[in-house]
Amino acid sequence: MEFNWTDEHRAFRGRLREVLARELPADWPRLSGYDNGSEYSVAFSRRFCPVLAAEGLLIPHWPKADGGGGLDAFHHWILGEEMWSNGEPRGYQYMSVNWVGPAILRFGTEEQKATHIPRICGGTVSYCQGFSEPEAGSDLAALTTRAIETDRGFSISGQKIWTSAASFADFCILLARTGPEAKAPISVFIVPMDTPGVTVRRIPSLQGERSLHEVFFDEVEVPAGAVLGPLNDGWSITRHVLANERIGAPRYALTWKGLNRALEHMRQDGRLKRETVRLEAARCEAAIRAARLMSLQVIDRRVKGLEVDAGVNAARYAMVMADRLVAEFLANNCSDLLFADVDPIIAAAFKRSNSMGIAAGAAEVQLNLISQHLLKLPRAGR
Amino acid sequence: MDLQPNSEQLAVVEAVARIVEGLGHPRPAEPGYVLLSPEFAAAVEAGGFLDVARAEGYGLTEALMVVEALARSPVALEAGTTAVVAPGLGLAADLPRPITLIDSTSASPVRHLTGEGTAIIVTPAEVRVARAQDLAVTPVSSLYAYPLGRPGVDLTKAGERIGATPQEARRLWRLALGAEAVGLMQAALDVVVEHVKTRRQFGQPLGVFQAIQHRLSECEVVVRGGRMLVLEAAFRGTGAAAALAALHIQESAGRLNYETQQFHGAIGLTLEYPLHYWTYRLRLLQGELGGPAGQGLDGAEGLWPAGTPIAEDFVRED
Numbered sequence: 001m002e003f004n005w006t007d008e009h010r011a012f013r014g015r016l017r018e019v020l021a022r023e024l025p026a027d028w029p030r031l032s033g034y035d036n037g038s039e040y041s042v043a044f045s046r047r048f049c050p051v052l053a054a055e056g057l058l059i060p061h062w063p064k065a066d067g068g069g070g071l072d073a074f075h076h077w078i079l080g081e082e083m084w085s086n087g088e089p090r091g092y093q094y095m096s097v098n099w100v101g102p103a104i105l106r107f108g109t110e111e112q113k114a115t116h117i118p119r120i121c122g123g124t125v126s127y128c129q130g131f132s133e134p135e136a137g138s139d140l141a142a143l144t145t146r147a148i149e150t151d152r153g154f155s156i157s158g159q160k161i162w163t164s165a166a167s168f169a170d171f172c173i174l175l176a177r178t179g180p181e182a183k184a185p186i187s188v189f190i191v192p193m194d195t196p197g198v199t200v201r202r203i204p205s206l207q208g209e210r211s212l213h214e215v216f217f218d219e220v221e222v223p224a225g226a227v228l229g230p231l232n233d234g235w236s237i238t239r240h241v242l243a244n245e246r247i248g249a250p251r252y253a254l255t256w257k258g259l260n261r262a263l264e265h266m267r268q269d270g271r272l273k274r275e276t277v278r279l280e281a282a283r284c285e286a287a288i289r290a291a292r293l294m295s296l297q298v299i300d301r302r303v304k305g306l307e308v309d310a311g312v313n314a315a316r317y318a319m320v321m322a323d324r325l326v327a328e329f330l331a332n333n334c335s336d337l338l339f340a341d342v343d344p345i346i347a348a349a350f351k352r353s354n355s356m357g358i359a360a361g362a363a364e365v366q367l368n369l370i371s372q373h374l375l376k377l378p379r380a381g382r
Numbered sequence: 383m384d385l386q387p388n389s390e391q392l393a394v395v396e397a398v399a400r401i402v403e404g405l406g407h408p409r410p411a412e413p414g415y416v417l418l419s420p421e422f423a424a425a426v427e428a429g430g431f432l433d434v435a436r437a438e439g440y441g442l443t444e445a446l447m448v449v450e451a452l453a454r455s456p457v458a459l460e461a462g463t464t465a466v467v468a469p470g471l472g473l474a475a476d477l478p479r480p481i482t483l484i485d486s487t488s489a490s491p492v493r494h495l496t497g498e499g500t501a502i503i504v505t506p507a508e509v510r511v512a513r514a515q516d517l518a519v520t521p522v523s524s525l526y527a528y529p530l531g532r533p534g535v536d537l538t539k540a541g542e543r544i545g546a547t548p549q550e551a552r553r554l555w556r557l558a559l560g561a562e563a564v565g566l567m568q569a570a571l572d573v574v575v576e577h578v579k580t581r582r583q584f585g586q587p588l589g590v591f592q593a594i595q596h597r598l599s600e601c602e603v604v605v606r607g608g609r610m611l612v613l614e615a616a617f618r619g620t621g622a623a624a625a626l627a628a629l630h631i632q633e634s635a636g637r638l639n640y641e642t643q644q645f646h647g648a649i650g651l652t653l654e655y656p657l658h659y660w661t662y663r664l665r666l667l668q669g670e671l672g673g674p675a676g677q678g679l680d681g682a683e684g685l686w687p688a689g690t691p692i693a694e695d696f697v698r699e700d
Contacts, residue, residue: 001391297385
């Protein structure tokens with residue numbers, strides 16, 4: 001086993017840091033507030049992603065034939081660590097390269113690829129994820145948004161909720177039932193957000209300015225070419241997307257940075273001398289390292305072409321555990337540092353811990369999947 | 383970066399697993415607190431598994447994998463000190479076995495200290511090696527599933543001083559302790575998972591209940607994390623990494639002990655059921671070397687020494 005990065009990986013991280021140092025304004029943490037949905041952050045990401053693309057740093061892990069750099073998946077992870085620890089200056093475009101692009105490359109038509117892939121590669125397009133509904137959260141199979149086939153394609157009606165970035169995304173990757181029956185099969189649609197009949201309402205939240213929305217679809221007309229992948233086979237695509245999404249973002253990177261900054265504050269004011277503080281901090285450090293190693297092991301399986309098993313769910317749950325520990329540490333020991341005007345990075349790390357167990361699939365769903373696929377425990381009624 | 387065991391490592395682990403499986407779940411004639419097996423010990427010795435760290439092309443990582451695999455057996459066989467600590471400290475391969483580790487500052491009885499073999503004594507200032515027969519050992523009987531003994535001499539003067547530092551001895555001790563505890567946790571988890579698949583209550587297997595599924599899944603997560611932390615710490619060679627690994631594992635041990643016991647119900651409290659062979663060893667390891675506080679404070683000292691600014695960059699070692 002080898003726990004060191006190769007020279008190539010180190011050089012790649014070095015290049016990323018050079019570009020970040022050059023492109024991010026000196027007061028980036030305060031300007032952006034590490035809020036991906038703020039007016040400032042969204043405008044910045046629209047300038048920044050094309051720069052990354054021009055540097056060959058936006059999709060280093062995609063095959064060269066698809067416009068990427070042909071580098072291994074560790075490059076993608078290093079990219080994620082560097083971006084996430086800086087509050088994700090790509091904004092919600094990280095979703096484009098993490099799962100939207102790969103899903104279109106795998107399941108899309110030639111026309112869809114021609115429309116979307118060059119824009120994703122250029123860093124000029126962003127998506128939102130139309131999965132959750134008011135009555136279909138963790139139980140995604142309860143969704144009721146419906147796409148009825150018409151002469152011109154499909155007419156979509158229904159409501160999505162908790163949709164990040166919906167008020168400024170270009171497209172929505174939408175799940176809908178294709179057919180009139182209650183349990184009609186599910187298909188995936190790529191819907192331009194400026195299509196007539198799409199209405200977006202912001203939901204004020206603790207997580208940031210435009211992190212949560214409701215999206216209403218009122219007889220939204222889309223062509224047949226808006227279906228991604230085979231009609232009525234939306235679950236296969238969804239599973240593919242979720243597998244990529246669950247540890248798509250190294251969220252621990254910001255948590256770790258926030259912890260280190262808090263520890264430095266506490267070193268300077270003497271609090272870090274207390275044994276209880278040192279012990280709690282060591283506990284956080286160990287949990288973050290465990291989560292990172294488990295994540296890297298998943299990426300290593302991707303690199304080697306091995307099946308990605310439910311270790312991905314275990315890694316994600318380990319991230320949730322680590323985030324909880326750090327949030328408790330910060331709240332217990334240095335609540336004075338949690339105000340954004342003291343240190344926006346510590347404040348952001350603390351704030352993000354609220355959504356850690358919810359975003360990208362509830363932590364309890366990860367436990368269900370670990371139970372089924374790693375422990376092989378029986379399911380109720382089977 | 384290569385985070386999968388290679389084929390040779392897998393072969394070693396599988397060979398140990400075959401010996402463990404060959405043993406089955408022996409039911410001793412008289413239920414007891416400790417399970418010993420000369421046949422098992424002889425099979426492990428004959429395979430040379432405790433000397434894997436000294437073999438050409440192998441090292442500390444393989445030794446830790448062997449220790450974890452052996453700990454999955456219900457038999458209390460000394461492996462961590464013999465396979466990991468002794469070779470790591472550069473001790474000769476022909477020292478009489480079992481080799482045991484003694485913390486001179488601890489009042490706790492010592493695992494595998496029976497008056498035979500060799501003792502490595504870690505004092506605050508030095509590391510000493512003594513013949514166990516010279517330590518006036520008194521056997522200690524307890525619920526813990528290890529043979530235990532208490533030395534009756536002044537440990538700071540027993541045996542001979544060796545060149546290794548106490549810090550290095552504690553680093554290796556933590557790695558060995560971590561690997562053994564991960565093996566014990568995995569074995570206890572495997573047993574309880576099998577139990578909740580087959581034990582039926584309310585007309586269905588216990589394992590269908592989400593309260594049980596989630597808690598056992600959390601156990602799976604912490605065991606996986608602990609295993610990776612031990613292997614990485616062995617690779618890094620730093621005292622802080624070993625201390626953090628042992629911290630994470632000792633803190634997980636309490637969870638594993640509680641959950642595996644709880645979901646067995648009363649059968650898990652009996653001596654005829656083998657669960658205690660793993661959980662009661664785990665309970666002892668949970669408090670070794672000062673317990674989580676001992677590991678955490680040492681780890682903190684390595685990570686955040688007084689007077690040194692803490693960098694925000696998390697990529698410090700790799």
